[in-house]
Amino acid sequence: MMQESGPETKSNGSAVQNGSSSGSHLLECGSLREARANGEAAVDVAPADLAHAQQQQALQVARQLLLQQQQQVSGIKSPKRNDKQPALQQQQVAPQQLAFQQQLLQMQQLQQQHLLSLQRQGLLSLPPGQPALPLQPLSQGMIPAELQQLWKEVTSAHPAEETTGSSHGSVDLTTATCVPSAPAKTSLLMNPHASTNGQLSVHTPKRESVPHEEHPHSHPLYGHGVCKWPGCEAVCEDFPSFLKHLNSEHALDDRSTAQCRVQMQVVQQLELQLAKDKERLQAMMTHLHVKSTEPKAAPQPLNLVSSVTLSKSAPEASPQSLPHTPTTPTAPLTPATQGASVITTTSMHTVGPIRRRYSDKYNVPISSADIAQNQEFYKNAEVRPPFTYASLIRQAILESPEKQLTLNEIYNWFTRMFAYFRRNAATWKNAVRHNLSLHKCFVRVENVKGAVWTVDEVEFQKRRPQKISGNPSLIKNMQSSHAYCTPLNAALQASMAENSIPLYTTASLGNPALGGLASAMREELNGAVEHANSTESDSSPGRSPVQAVHPVHVKEEPLDPEEAEGPLSLVTTANHSPEFDQDRDYEDEAVNEDME
DNA sequence: TTTCCCATAAACAATC
């Protein structure tokens, strides 16, 4: 995790710098937010601001829709209306009614746009392959073909107004929106319901009744005992009641027609936004993929996945197949934005031993957030977690009630928490043992039942600051990692929450163990940053907070070759501290048997 | 190019 976060953070850092000369992350976020609000396709968007940017963008779209609507009523639409004016007059559609309809439309639009903004935010973090949960009900309730059919029916019900034919009505529907007609048509074509309904729909009564009879519980306008008609939400005890309500309250009248029109706009807007987001996602994936395939491939989640997929038969066969550096910043996003592809690819292919480089210096902060937020993801997806073995082992031990685990229990934790470690047991188990022995932060304690492993937090906390102090560049990395980690997590949580997607962080609220893990990792992160800051401000390595707290660094092993190197051996040793060494072993044999 | 760090592999010994 920590290691992967390094590249990610790094990547983000460069992106920020590209986007803003100020170098301030906050400023960057602000500029990005503005960019998004202006409808610009900001590639280097700080994840933390995605939600807000989306909201603002949605609001702006809503304003545009309102404006458009007004123009339609007064201007754009007027020509058509003027053409039909006599007919309208014949129908005795009073101006007051038109005004009322306008107001109704505006209200509906506001309402729908508000929903749209919420929906769109949710779409951002949803994998392309997975249906947008929040959007699903909405899309189900907005079947363009049905609406068009309804419109036809409405228009046909008013022959006087429909002198231009039903097609005119259709055109009016599509052109009435602020978006080009093309998207509307596209949306109709893309919508599976549209084609289906288009084939079925001939008469309104049938269209309404047939679905009910065939799928009494799947009517797009009825769900959870509530009428899903936009803006209605009337409670209907049962389906017959709903039908009654539908026929009585949502009959073919001007109001329903206007609502249908609004709904059409909403659908079009959603599809338009979806198309944009898809394009953006594609660009992101392309960008990441290209990056990963480069000689110095920066570890990316996608790359990691692809490598996992390809690496089994020929590990390290090619740079593409071997993303040595899993990305961290994107890692948290992976489950949300790319989870589908990742999970799919990983689940469809066997995972083989992969050599990856995990920069602990980078990954410490990220790993904390990652391990917490992507818990479910790593449980199910055979994606190698971007955490070092040391971090994982420590986490496993800290999660245990007694803060101590046997080796076998650590094994079980690995396999339980990470699908990736359900394979190649020999390899990663060897790495676990190697790390336990190598890192001083892992203390073996003889127990009645045998030997258990505990975590020496002092040692664990010790190494990072020293490590950072030893390398000033790491300080920046740590800080940048932390800076990006926070907004990223916030954005993820926001988007995930809106999509009702259980995040590990949210789940941790009710899960002490998970919460403890997250908090422990964050604590680690905070500590690292603190040390980094203090070290940065204080050039004296010997005065680092850690050392101040633990003046006697000369650990339990004065004869340790690493520590016997001289006055600077402390720093050097810490930098090389085995505590961070993490090995991963992979065995071709099935690991599932080893699980619990 | 050097150095640091990590992952991986493997040998070996002790213990179960």
Place this chain on the structure above:
DNA sequence: GGATTGTTTATGGGAA
């Protein structure tokens, strides 16, 4: 004797 556990060393590779 085999499996597990624990320690240690060597090697390769990425990144700064």
